[in-house]
Amino acid sequence: MYLDRMALTSAGIHDPLLRESYEFCRRLLVAFGDGKDVWLGSLLLPPERRPHLWAVYGFARHFDELVDGVGSAVTQRAYSEWCDVVLTDVDSGHSCEPSARALIHTLDAWDIDPASARFLVRSLLDAYLMDLRVTEYATWEDVQHHLRLLAVDPFLMFLAIMGPLSQPAGEEGAAIAQALQWTNMIRDVAEDQQLGRTYLPMEDLDRFGVSRQDLARGRMTPAIRDLVKFEVDRAHSLYERGADLPELVHPQCQGSFKASLVFYRSYLTEIERRDYDVLTAKPRISRARQAQLLLRAGVPLLRSRVHRSGIPTGVARRLSEAAGRLPTGD
Structure with missing residues (x-):
């Protein structure tokens, strides 16, 4: 796409192999799951920042697909070996794998020091490894631990691209990172049941008299509606706690950041419009509304x-x- 090629040039990415690595990340976003939302959101960013957003989320999409993709039967051992290779590449600053190559370049371009880079990438990879080991979470605190690895720590890479920050954004950043990921997890309840995983805390299921088997049957009940409403309200609360975050990023990015949050929060509005039905079909925003x-x-x-x-x-x-x-x- 012409705008995407121009964005690579605006970002000073001229090396053919590196351009293809960023393009690989962009194609991953467009091709799999809800990654297209990220690519659409990137169009609102200044062009010199767009490819770096593709790199962060394209890398994440790549390893998510290795774990959960169609026909995926990866073992914990094989995945751990892949993770070790990637972390070695991050340490060395070079990689033969396209998404890792683009991510390493992005980390360097935004001056994320090597120790922090390794920590952030390690967190993300550990989160996907948890998906191979853990099938349910007892409490909201247990879910938050997973969210920290999957969303909060890696979100710092996103903030670096949107920065520099006018002040530390620890609490606001954590709230928004959790809100975005929790929105996804609510939307994906049915898909996750098919994968044998339940992210909604068991304590919440118990509170509303819902079992994992009830969710797996795919039929909405009054108890499941109450449960989903509770989780949607929790997501709204997280968005409110992080509401000031867009004001802390670079002025060039504030408008696009706010727009992205409005877009993603509209998924919660769609769930509410559907009377909290997340089982019979995945909640989506129509193309006209998008x-x-x-x-x-x-x-x-x-x-x-x-x-x-x-x-x-x-x-x-x-x-x-x-x-x-x-x-x-x-």
Whole structure:
């Protein structure tokens, strides 16, 4: 795609092998699961930052697919060996694996020191290793430990790309990282049951009189609706706790960051609209609604950029009018 190639050039990525590594990460996002949401969100970023977002989330998608992909039957031993190779590559600063090569370049480009880089990558890989070992979590605190490895620690790589931060964002960053991942886990309840895993805490299932077998049957009940509502409310609370985070990142990225959070939180709105049914079909945002959210978020960013460049604003005005005409429902 032309815009993607231009983003690589804007980011100063000219080496053909490195460009192909970033493109590999982008294709992973577009091809698998909900990674396309990340790619769409990257279009709202300044072009020089987009490829680095692909690298972080493309790398994560690659190793997630190694564990959970179609036909995947990876063993803990094989996966641990892959992790050891990747960490050795991170230490050396070189890799033959495309997604690791792009990630290593991104970590270097944003001045993440080697010790921190190794720690952040190790956390992410350990989270996926947990998915091969752990099938349920007793308490919310146990889930939060998994979320720290899977989302909170790796989120620091994302914040580096969106930074520099105006002040430390530990609590806000942790809340938003958990909110985003918890939203995914609520949406994926049915898929995770098929994989033999339940991320909703057992203490919550017990509170509402729901068993793992009830979730696996795929039929909504009043008890399951109450359970899902409880988890959706928890996600909303996490978003509220991290609401100030977009104000802490680089001004160039604040608008796109806010738009991304609005987009992702709209999944919770869709779950609520469906009366909390996450079992009969995975909650999704319609293409019309996606386009509306993207346009309404992107038009102010486009206007500010064309104003700085002196380009006429007719295109931005027409896009704004188109956004207003799009339907608000799904």
